[in-house]
Amino acid sequence: MLEIKFVRQNLLEVKESLSKRGEIPDLDLFIDCDVNRRQILVEIEDLRHRRNVVSDDIAKMKKENKDADTLVSEMREVSNKIKVMEKDLTGIEEYINQILMRLPNIPHVSVPEGKDSSANPIIKKVGDLPIFNFEPKAHWTIGEDLKILDFERASNIAGARFPLYFGDGAKLERALINFMLDIHTKEHGYKEVLPPFIVNRKTMTNTGQLPKFEKDLFKLEGWDFFLIPTAEVPVTNIHQDETIDEEMLPILYTAYTPCFRSEAGSYGKDTRGLIRQHQFNKVELVRFTKPENSYEELEKLLLDAETILKRLDLPYQVISLCTGDLGFSAAKTYDIEVWMPSQGTYREISSCSNFESFQARRANIRLKRKGKKGTELLHTLNGSGLAVGRTFAAILENYQKEDGSVIIPEALKPYMGGISVIKR
RNA sequence: GGAGAGAUGGCCGAGUAGGCUGAAGGCGCUCGCCUGCUAAGCGAGUGUAGGGUCAAAAGCUCUACCCUGGGUUCAAAUCCCAGUCUCUCCGCCA
Numbered sequence: 001m002l003e004i005k006f007v008r009q010n011l012l013e014v015k016e017s018l019s020k021r022g023e024i025p026d027l028d029l030f031i032d033c034d035v036n037r038r039q040i041l042v043e044i045e046d047l048r049h050r051r052n053v054v055s056d057d058i059a060k061m062k063k064e065n066k067d068a069d070t071l072v073s074e075m076r077e078v079s080n081k082i083k084v085m086e087k088d089l090t091g092i093e094e095y096i097n098q099i100l101m102r103l104p105n106i107p108h109v110s111v112p113e114g115k116d117s118s119a120n121p122i123i124k125k126v127g128d129l130p131i132f133n134f135e136p137k138a139h140w141t142i143g144e145d146l147k148i149l150d151f152e153r154a155s156n157i158a159g160a161r162f163p164l165y166f167g168d169g170a171k172l173e174r175a176l177i178n179f180m181l182d183i184h185t186k187e188h189g190y191k192e193v194l195p196p197f198i199v200n201r202k203t204m205t206n207t208g209q210l211p212k213f214e215k216d217l218f219k220l221e222g223w224d225f226f227l228i229p230t231a232e233v234p235v236t237n238i239h240q241d242e243t244i245d246e247e248m249l250p251i252l253y254t255a256y257t258p259c260f261r262s263e264a265g266s267y268g269k270d271t272r273g274l275i276r277q278h279q280f281n282k283v284e285l286v287r288f289t290k291p292e293n294s295y296e297e298l299e300k301l302l303l304d305a306e307t308i309l310k311r312l313d314l315p316y317q318v319i320s321l322c323t324g325d326l327g328f329s330a331a332k333t334y335d336i337e338v339w340m341p342s343q344g345t346y347r348e349i350s351s352c353s354n355f356e357s358f359q360a361r362r363a364n365i366r367l368k369r370k371g372k373k374g375t376e377l378l379h380t381l382n383g384s385g386l387a388v389g390r391t392f393a394a395i396l397e398n399y400q401k402e403d404g405s406v407i408i409p410e411a412l413k414p415y416m417g418g419i420s421v422i423k424r
Numbered sequence: 425g426g427a428g429a430g431a432u433g434g435c436c437g438a439g440u441a442g443g444c445u446g447a448a449g450g451c452g453c454u455c456g457c458c459u460g461c462u463a464a465g466c467g468a469g470u471g472u473a474g475g476g477u478c479a480a481a482a483g484c485u486c487u488a489c490c491c492u493g494g495g496u497u498c499a500a501a502u503c504c505c506a507g508u509c510u511c512u513c514c515g516c517c518a
Contacts, residue, residue: 041475045487052487055499059443068498075498243434243472366472368434370453375472 001362002103004096008034017106020113020323030099037092040085047082051075101205102212105358107323108295108332114322120335121322126306127315129339130398136341137404139396140273143169145404146422151272160271161263161278163389168422172395172408173281175415176388177256180283180308184385188304190254190285195234197257198225203237206363208329208355215264218278227260231284232382236359239288243366243375250297251288254385256281274389275347281388287381290367291357294379295332298354302334305350305385311411314394315339317346331356336386338394349390352383 007014008031015027054075061068112121130136143149148169154162165173184190201224204210209217209229218227228234235255244251259282270276285304289297302318309316321333330353337346357377360366367378399407405423408416 038475041487045475048488049486051498056444058498062443072498079498245434373454373470 001100001358002106003357003361004034004100007100007103014106017323018104020107021104021326022115022324023104025099025103030096033092033096037089037096040089040092044082044085044089047078047085051078051082054078098211101362104326104328105331105355107326108354108356110295111326111332112320112322115324116322117325119322120319120325123318123320123334125315125317126310127313127339129315130341132341132400132402134402136397136400138273138342139340139393142396142400142404142406143274146406146424148172148422149274159278161276163274163277163279168416168419169392171416172412172422173388173392175412176391177281177283179311179412179415180385180388181254181256183307183311184254184283184285184304188252188254188285188307190252190304193235193238193253193255195228195231195238195255195257197228197234197260199228199234199237200225203240204233206240207233207236207359208362209233212328216262218260218262228257229261230259230384231255231257231282232286235284235286236380236382237363239365240363241365243368244288244378246290246367246369249288249290249367249378250293253286254283255286256283256388258282274393277389280390283385283388285352285383285385288365289379289381291376291379294354294356294381297379298332298334298352298381301381301383302336302352305336305352305383308386308391309336309338309349312391312395312409313411314391314398314409316349327351327353329353329355329358331358334383338390339398340394341397341400347390347394348387349394350384350386353381355380355382 002014007027011027011031015025018025054071058068058071058075061071112119114120140149140151144151146169148166150164150166154164157164181192185192198220201210204217204226209226217229220226234257235253238253239251259280261278263276263278266276274280285301287297287301306316306318316336316338319335319337321327321330321335326333333351333353335348336350336352338349339345340347356379359380360377363380365378365380366375368375395409395412396406399409401407403423405421408420408422413420
């Protein structure tokens with residue numbers, strides 16, 4: 001959420017930067033409402049002031065056994081008036097809030113301008129592409145042939161876009177989770193957390209998934225609960241409504257969770273394989289930082305995610321999302337894309353974002369500086385480190401042999417109970 | 425599922441026959457004094473948000489906030505209703 005004062009005072013800039021995202025919000029009506037709101041507020045506060053003062057007088061008069069009937073009946077009217085005006089005010093405030101909650105974040109100045117994903121610049125490419133002297137197969141073919149993936153049975157159990165792993169496949173998925181968590185906790189200084197996978201509406205609103213994107217979420221019928229689409233949601237909300245001392249920052253959390261997404265509107269896209277599922281595993285990285293450091297911290301976060309790919313020796317590229325491709329809450333986002341040989345292209349495997357104070361304002365996460373009066377909002381960041389299902393797919397494709405077997409990456413062997421290859 | 429207890433400031437914790445209580449006291453924190461060092465001691469200060477005034481900041485001032493939402497009343501942390509959460513006991517269950 002943007003600060004209402006900021007929107008009021010920088011109307012033109014806000015309009016301009018949001019239009020770079022392809023948003024054309026009706027901010028003029030918004031400003032009118034805000035003016036109106038402040039007028040009513042002043043009147044109400046005047047009346048309340050009067051009531052407070054006179055009520056004191058009444059108390060004194062009663063103590064002295066004087067007759068206060070006139071004042072009492074006058075105040076009765078004042079109170080009624082206040083009540084009516086308060087209703088008007090609530091209505092306007094709800095309207096303003098509704099607009100404010102649906103305005104996306106303002107892109108950082110370093111974010112390249114562009115209309116859609118085709119305008120995302122490549123920041124760097126890392127690793128050599130594997131060379132095959134045969135036609136590399138898709139990971140779902142490899143996985144099904146090895147009997148470590150079974151999409152048909154998964155669809156009987158749940159439906160399309162659900163995974164079912166068997167044997168060494170299930171083990172590889174689990175190995176990846178442990179591998180990633182170990183690196184982030186032991187080498188990068190993150191604290192591991194295991195949060196709830198179901199959250200309430202407020203939590204989902206705080207990080208920006210609601211109110212605008214409810215259709216992308218799975219909601220529990222009969223409950224105001226949602227399945228998390230990413231660990232970002234519960235983990236960022238660990239500190240909702242808290243004020244954190246500056247010497248505690250930065251705070252680094254990593255969490256493994258399954259993620260649940262309705263994938264509404266993606267019919268026909270990535271219909272096969274592990275790339276786009278209703279349920280998938282992810283290891284997430286979250287950082288709470290001081291405002292002045294958050295862009296340095298974003299670079300660190302990106303490197304932490306990259307480390308996993310480097311250790312697994314998977315080729316990847318990093319792109320910077322342009323203004324038109326940026327997510328709702330993010331001020332800046334890097335995507336890491338891993339090489340998928342069967343598709344001859346790079347696919348997203350991590351998304352690292354700085355939300356600046358956008359989420360912190362919604363979630364009311366504050367920072368207290370030593371020796372300084374008052375508090376301020378801190379900055380939140382998060383990134384995948386990494387999407388586990390997609391990493392699984394990338395390993396199958398990049399490490400496949402002509403006979404259909406898959407070599408285990410060196411760094412993963414200790415996590416695979418000594419086996420170095422998955423074969424039939 | 426049944427029975428009970430509770431929710432107050434960064435923390436602990438007073439405060440219900442409604443009325444100078446934004447809220448005692450303590451801890452913590454900040455500044456100053458004192459002190460070989462540390463500890464202790466002394467003095468002052470120390471919530472958040474939103475308005476108004478101001479070019480802006482400071483300052484001044486007003487309003488709101490004692491879990492949330494309603495209600496009663498001239499007036500609610502205090503009374504009434506509904507809800508949420510936490511804790512204890514019983515039952516059930518992985």
